[in-house]
Amino acid sequence: MSERRPTGELETAVLEYLWAVGDPSTPGDVHGAVAPDLAYTTVMTVLTRLHAKGALERERRGRAFAYWPSEVEAKHRAAQMRGQLDAAGDRQAVLSSFVDALTSAEADELRQILLEAGE
Amino acid sequence: MTAQFVLPTLVAVALVCSMSLIDWRLHPRVALPVLSAAMFIAAAGLLVVLAGAATGFVLGPARSSSLLEWCRAIPLHHQVHPAAGVAALSALAVVGWRGAAVLRARRHAIGSVDADSRISVIDSDDPVAHAIPTRTGCVVVSTGLLSALAPAERRAVFAHERAHLHLGHHRYIxxxxxxxxxxxxxxxxADQLRHATERAADETAAAHVDDRTTVARAIGAVVLGPEMTGVPGLGGGSIPRRVEALLWPEREKLASRHVSAxxxxxxxxxxxxxxxxxxxFGELLDHLCNSTT
Known part of the structure; x- marks a missing residue:
């Protein structure tokens, strides 16, 4: 039984998978990892569409293609975004980040914790 | 505007500010609604009193002029001392300024990505991972952050940021x-609220990648990288506590039912x-409505 997922969400899931994996992936890899509940052809269509949009690059692997993400914001745009996001007020004000900077005391505490965990 | 008249708000603000002194360690399910409601009550209470004082002060002279006939009908039971009136107006200006800065920051953040973009990877060595609350929600990461992490850890970061968007944390923040x-x-x-949202997103990410240790490692890899150590913390989201809770969930010291209550x-x-x-103030407004009909 396959669920209809909104297109945007599926495209996003595919893109995130490809960014996470790093190496070029075949439609089979992507299908199995991202949306095994959907049809293989659905995943292939998404990959083709993303490639047509310029978000992905691809190379031939035998009879299939292998895809990887290409869309990286241009450097000047990145700097602009960084400037906007990083102004201390901005980050504090409204954004959720994965992590914020920590004090050296917190860094030491964290190292202790990770040591104890054997990481 | 006697002290008695504003007493209820002073009580509300004092109660909520006293909450600030305690590290409640509330479960995110409790923290999000309770802390945001408490903060709203204190802020709204203060603003209502400031607005009332400012209005009373401004209307004072207006009543005695012939310009605003209808103002004469408002019974000002509570005279506003000029000093209090000026103080209230100044305070409102300061609050308005600070609030506008918050909204401006939000506008800048949202404007920094394309409206329909859901994921944006920027070419930068600095570790960046944010959830931008556009209409569709956009996760922004940097190539620098991705290169510091293994594939499973990258998936964890994406899942964490996506969770912030799905759970609507930006509204609370x-x-x-x-x-x-x-x-x-x-x-x-606000810092405790922020920490609660980070814990909630961490738990969602851990469930998504089916490995709590991966999320903990991802946090460690990003945070202990050369860019971030030793910089004063910006507050909110205690990182050591997050990693501890991921690695040893049974050790997490959350508020008991009694403390939550x-x-x-x-x-x-x-x-x-x-x-x-x-x-x-409702009574004041009631007089106003009745006297102008």
Whole structure:
């Protein structure tokens, strides 16, 4: 039984998978990892569409293609975004980040914790 | 504007500010609604009193001029001393300024990505991972962050940021920041709220990648990288506690049911006090409506 997922969400899931994996992936890899509940052809269509949009690059692997993400914001745009996001007020004000900077005391505490965990 | 008249709001603000002194360690399920409600009550209460004082002060001279006939009908039971009136107007200006800065920051953040973009990878060595609350929600990461992580850890970061968007954390954070603009003493409560959202996103990410250790490692890899150590923390989201909770969930010292109930009780009491204050002003408004018909 396959669920209809909104297109945007599926495209996003595919893109995130490809960014996470790093190496070029075949439609089979992507299908199995991202949306095994959907049809293989659905995943292939998404990959083709993303490639047509310029978000992905691809190379031939035998009879299939292998895809990887290409869309990286241009450097000047990145700097602009960084400037906007990083102004201390901005980050504090409204954004959720994965992590914020920590004090050296917190860094030491964290190292202790990770040591104890054997990481 | 006697002290008695504004007493209910003073009680509400004092109660909520006293909450700031305690590290509640509430479960995110409790922290999000209770802390944001408490902050809203204190901020709204203060703004209502400031607005009332400012209005009373401004209307004072207007009543005696012939320009605003209808103002004469407002019975000002509570005279506003000029000093109080000026102080109220100044305070409102400051709060308005700080609140506008928060909204401006939000606008900049949202404007920094394409409206329909859901994921944006920027070419930068600095570790960046944010959830931008556009209409569709956009996760922004940097190539620098991705290169510091293994594939499974990257998936964890994406899942964490996506969780912030799905769970609507940006609304709580925006409300909290606006409230802190009005009552700066509540900053610790906003930090506790932020920590709760980070824990919730961590748990969602851990479930998504089916490995708590991966998320903990991802946090460590990003945070202990050369860019971030030793920089003063910006507050909110205690990182060591997050990693500990991921690695040893049984060790996490969350608020007991009784402590949670206490937090709810204080917030409710503040709410009642706020309600009483609104009632006072309601009476004023009632006079206003009746005298102008």
């Amino acid at each position: 925006l409300l909290a920041e606006l409230c802190v603009a009005a009552v700066p003493l509540m900053r610790p409560l 206490l937090a709810v009780g204080i917030a409710l009491t503040a709410g009642v006090a706020f309600g009483v204050q609104i009632h006072h």
